[in-house]
Amino acid sequence: MLARRLLFVTGKGGVGKTTIAAALGLLAAREGLRTLVCEVDAKGDLPAALEAGEVGFTARELEPRLFAMAMDTEESLKEYLALHLHLPRLSRLGPLARTFEFLANAAPGVKEILTVGKLAWEVRERHYDLVVVDAAASGHVVGQLRAPQAINELLSVGLVREQTDWMIDLLTDPATTGVVIVAAPEEMPVTESLELVDHLDSTGVDLAGVVVNRVLPELFGRAEEEVFARLVEPAASTALSGAVGHPVNRVLGAARLAVTLRRTRAAHLARLRQGLGPGRTVLYVPELFDRGHGRRAIVQVAEALAAELS
Amino acid sequence: MSGAGSSIEQLLAAKEVVVVCGSGGVGKTTTAAALATVAAADLGGKVLVLTVDPARRLAAAMGLARLGNVETRVDPGAFADAGLEPRGELWAAMLDTKQSWDDLVRRHAPDAATRDAILANPLYRNVAGRFVQSHDYIAMERLYELHSSGAYDLIVVDTPPTRHALDFLEAPERMADFFSSRLLRWLLMPYRSRLVNAASRPFHQVADRVLGTVFLRDIAEFFMLFQAMYEGFVERAKAVERVLEDHRTTFVVVTTLESAPAHEARRFVEVLRSKRLHLGALVLNRVLPAELLDRASTEAARRLSASPETVAAAVLAGQPDLVDDPKLLARVLQELGESFLNFQVVAKREAEQRAELGVSAEVVATVPSLDTDIFDIAGLVRLGEQLRRS
Known part of the structure; x- marks a missing residue:
C-alpha cells in the first residue's frame, strides 16, 4: 500500500477515515518516506488528529518527513494560473476569485478538478514520495476521482482540458494511485464500502485496500465460551462472587455484551470479505480502548497498520 | 413547548x-x-x-x-x-x-x-x-x-x-x-x-x-x-x-x-x-451501560484480572464439577475482568461527553x-x- 505514490482514503462518515489517513501518513513518514497528508474538506479534523494546530494550503512539516496541508480550491486555482498563465499570484485576482467561488459551486467538477489536480501535480513533480489524501466520504469520492474524465467530457478545448490527460494517466496507473476504503464492521459502512468498490470501476482508479477499523478482539475461544456459559448460571456466579469478594453479575453482563457485539460485527466482517472476493488487501485495526482520539490514538493505529502490513 | x-x-x-x-x-x-x-x-x-x-x-x-x-x-x-x-x-x-x-x-x-x-x-x-x-x-x-x-x-x-x-x-x-x-x-x-x-x-x-x-x-x-x-x-x-x-x-x-x-x-x-x-x-x-461504572463491579473485575488463578482455585473448591481444567477457568476469569475494565474506560469517556452535552437540551434521550x-x-x-x- 505504501509503495504507491498517491492514496485516497475514503469511507462512510463516522468510521474513522481521518484517523486512518493520519495514521498512514505518520507510518509512512516514520518508515522514511517524504509524506504529504492532505485534508480536502478543510474541516480541520486531520490537523486535529495529528495535533498540528492550524494547517493551510502551503504544506508544513509537522515532524521529520511528515508534511500536512489543507486543500483550498481557490488557492489551488491561483497557483495553477500562476504556473500556467504566468498571472501574478495574488491580489489582482480579487473579482475573479469571487466569481470563481461561484462558478466552482455551480459547475460540476470544477472544485474537484482543482483538488485532484493539485494533488496529482505534487505527485508528478515528485515533491513527495507519498501523498495521503483524507478524501471525500464514500458518497462523494467517485465524483472527486472522476473529475478529470468529467471535465474531459464537458470541455472540448481550453487549458484545463489540456491538463486532464496526464491526470487521468496518473490516477489510473495502479502502481501510482490507489484508493483505501475505511470500513467499520457495521451494516451501513460495509454496504457502502462494497458499493464503492463497484463504483470505483467507473473511475479507473485501483483499490489499494480496505482498512477495517474498530475490530473487537475475540473474547473467548470455543472452550472458553463453554466455561463462560457455565459461569453465568446462578449457582456458579454466586460462587464466583463469593470467591472474588465482590458481586460479579455486572462483569458477566459486560462480557455478554462484548460477546454479542463482537458476534454482530463478525457477521458484517464476513459479508465484507465475501463481497470483496479473494486477492484484496484487507487490514484490521483493533478497537482502541485506551484512547479515542489525539496523537496517541494515531500512533497506536499506525502501529496496528504497520503490524498488518508487515 | x-x-x-x-x-x-x-x-x-x-x-x-x-x-x-x-x-x-x-x-x-x-x-x-x-x-x-x-x-x-x-x-x-x-x-x-x-x-x-x-x-x-x-x-x-x-x-x-x-x-x-x-x-x-x-x-x-x-x-x-x-x-x-x-x-x-x-x-x-x-x-x-x-x-x-x-x-x-x-x-x-x-x-x-x-x-x-x-x-x-x-x-x-x-x-x-x-x-x-x-x-x-x-x-x-x-x-x-x-x-x-x-x-x-x-x-x-x-x-x-x-x-x-x-x-x-x-x-x-x-x-x-x-x-x-x-x-x-x-x-x-x-x-x-x-x-x-x-x-x-x-x-x-x-x-x-x-x-x-x-x-x-x-x-x-x-x-x-x-x-x-x-x-x-x-x-x-x-x-x-x-x-x-x-x-x-x-x-x-x-x-x-x-x-x-x-x-x-x-x-x-x-x-x-x-x-x-x-x-x-x-x-x-x-x-x-452505566453498570460499567459500578464501583463494586470494578473491584470484582480488578480482582479477576489481577489474580485469576487464586479466584479459580477458590471457585473450584466449592464447585469442583464446574470445569476440569483450572487453567482454562483462570483464563476465562482474567478475560472477564480485562474486558470489563476495557469497556469501562470507554464508558468513562462517554460519561464525560454526556456531562458536557447533557446540559444543552431539555430532553435528553439515551439509547443503549x-x-x-x-x-x-x-x-x-x-x-x-x-x-x-x-
Missing part, C-alpha cells in the same frame, strides 16, 4: 415536523424511522418518515423503493408481525434528488419551451443532483412540499449526510442568494448583450483561456434559463425557510458519545440556538448500545420505546 415534563412523546404529539440531524454514522436514519414508527403506533394519525439513504434491510422492511418520490404506506401486517396494532398509519418516502429537481423545474418554468430547454440541457442533466448542495436544498424543499400538502399529521425528516451537519439549514438561503446574486448576472453579461463590459473583460479572457468558450457558453445558457425561474425559486426558498422556523417544527439532534460526533452535536446545538430554531431533544445513541442491528418494524418499535421512555 418548554416547561417541566417535556418528553419525546410530547414532542411527537405536539409538533408537525421533526427534523432529525447529526453527523454521519450516528444512527440518524434509524432514529428518524423509530420516532415515526412509535408515533404512528401510539399517537395515531398519518405519520410520514422522509428518509435519505436507509440500510437496505430497513428500506425493505418499510417497503421503500430505491427511486422515485413515491410515498408508500408501511404494510400494517408488519406491525401485526411485531405484535402491535398501530393506532395510525406509517408512511415512508425516499428522497430522489434528480426527480425532485425535475419536478421543481416543471413547477417554476415560465413556459413549456423554457422547461424543455432546461430539462434537455446537458449541463443541467449533469448538474441536477450535484448543484450547490442540491441534496440539502432538495431535502428541505421536499419537506415543504409534503408539509404544505396537508396529507400528514407528522413528518419526520432524516437529513442527508453532508460535510457539515448544518449545511441543510442554510441551503434555502444559499439557493436564494445564488439566484439573486449580482455575480451571476455579471458572469452572464457578455452572453446576454453583445456589449462586453470593460470591468469583466479580463475575467472573461482568463476564463476563456482556462475553460474554453464553449463550456462557458453552456454554463451561461444554463443559468440564463434558470434565471427565468428566479422569482419562483426565491419565493419557494423563503417558504421552505419559514417551515423550518415555524413553532410546529422541532429539531432532534442525534449523536454518539464519541468525541468527533459529540463535538459536532455541540456545534449544532449552538447553531440551532443562534438561529432561534427549536431544539426538541438530544438523542445519545449507542451508549454503553444494542447488540443487534435494526432491520424490521419490531426493531424500530423497540428502539422507539427506548426513545419515548427517556
Whole structure:
C-alpha cells in the first residue's frame, strides 16, 4: 500500500477515515518516506488528529518527513494560473476569485478538478514520495476521482482540458494511485464500502485496500465460551462472587455484551470479505480502548497498520 | 413547548415536523424511522418518515423503493408481525434528488419551451443532483412540499449526510442568494448583450483561456434559463425557510458519545440556538451501560484480572464439577475482568461527553448500545420505546 505514490482514503462518515489517513501518513513518514497528508474538506479534523494546530494550503512539516496541508480550491486555482498563465499570484485576482467561488459551486467538477489536480501535480513533480489524501466520504469520492474524465467530457478545448490527460494517466496507473476504503464492521459502512468498490470501476482508479477499523478482539475461544456459559448460571456466579469478594453479575453482563457485539460485527466482517472476493488487501485495526482520539490514538493505529502490513 | 415534563412523546404529539440531524454514522436514519414508527403506533394519525439513504434491510422492511418520490404506506401486517396494532398509519418516502429537481423545474418554468430547454440541457442533466448542495436544498424543499400538502399529521425528516451537519439549514438561503446574486448576472453579461463590459473583460479572457468558450457558453445558457425561474425559486426558498422556523417544527439532534460526533452535536446545538430554531431533544445513541461504572463491579473485575488463578482455585473448591481444567477457568476469569475494565474506560469517556452535552437540551434521550442491528418494524418499535421512555 505504501509503495504507491498517491492514496485516497475514503469511507462512510463516522468510521474513522481521518484517523486512518493520519495514521498512514505518520507510518509512512516514520518508515522514511517524504509524506504529504492532505485534508480536502478543510474541516480541520486531520490537523486535529495529528495535533498540528492550524494547517493551510502551503504544506508544513509537522515532524521529520511528515508534511500536512489543507486543500483550498481557490488557492489551488491561483497557483495553477500562476504556473500556467504566468498571472501574478495574488491580489489582482480579487473579482475573479469571487466569481470563481461561484462558478466552482455551480459547475460540476470544477472544485474537484482543482483538488485532484493539485494533488496529482505534487505527485508528478515528485515533491513527495507519498501523498495521503483524507478524501471525500464514500458518497462523494467517485465524483472527486472522476473529475478529470468529467471535465474531459464537458470541455472540448481550453487549458484545463489540456491538463486532464496526464491526470487521468496518473490516477489510473495502479502502481501510482490507489484508493483505501475505511470500513467499520457495521451494516451501513460495509454496504457502502462494497458499493464503492463497484463504483470505483467507473473511475479507473485501483483499490489499494480496505482498512477495517474498530475490530473487537475475540473474547473467548470455543472452550472458553463453554466455561463462560457455565459461569453465568446462578449457582456458579454466586460462587464466583463469593470467591472474588465482590458481586460479579455486572462483569458477566459486560462480557455478554462484548460477546454479542463482537458476534454482530463478525457477521458484517464476513459479508465484507465475501463481497470483496479473494486477492484484496484487507487490514484490521483493533478497537482502541485506551484512547479515542489525539496523537496517541494515531500512533497506536499506525502501529496496528504497520503490524498488518508487515 | 418548554416547561417541566417535556418528553419525546410530547414532542411527537405536539409538533408537525421533526427534523432529525447529526453527523454521519450516528444512527440518524434509524432514529428518524423509530420516532415515526412509535408515533404512528401510539399517537395515531398519518405519520410520514422522509428518509435519505436507509440500510437496505430497513428500506425493505418499510417497503421503500430505491427511486422515485413515491410515498408508500408501511404494510400494517408488519406491525401485526411485531405484535402491535398501530393506532395510525406509517408512511415512508425516499428522497430522489434528480426527480425532485425535475419536478421543481416543471413547477417554476415560465413556459413549456423554457422547461424543455432546461430539462434537455446537458449541463443541467449533469448538474441536477450535484448543484450547490442540491441534496440539502432538495431535502428541505421536499419537506415543504409534503408539509404544505396537508396529507400528514407528522413528518419526520432524516437529513442527508453532508460535510457539515448544518449545511441543510442554510441551503434555502444559499439557493436564494445564488439566484439573486449580482455575480451571476455579471458572469452572464457578455452572453446576454453583445456589449462586453470593460470591468469583466479580463475575467472573461482568463476564463476563456482556462475553460474554453464553449463550456462557458453552456454554463451561461444554463443559468440564463434558470434565471427565468428566479422569482419562483426565491419565493419557494423563503417558504421552505419559514417551515423550518415555524413553532410546529422541532429539531432532534442525534449523536454518539464519541468525541468527533459529540463535538459536532455541540456545534449544532449552538447553531440551532443562534438561529432561534427549536431544539426538541438530544438523542445519545449507542451508549454503553452505566453498570460499567459500578464501583463494586470494578473491584470484582480488578480482582479477576489481577489474580485469576487464586479466584479459580477458590471457585473450584466449592464447585469442583464446574470445569476440569483450572487453567482454562483462570483464563476465562482474567478475560472477564480485562474486558470489563476495557469497556469501562470507554464508558468513562462517554460519561464525560454526556456531562458536557447533557446540559444543552431539555430532553435528553439515551439509547443503549444494542447488540443487534435494526432491520424490521419490531426493531424500530423497540428502539422507539427506548426513545419515548427517556
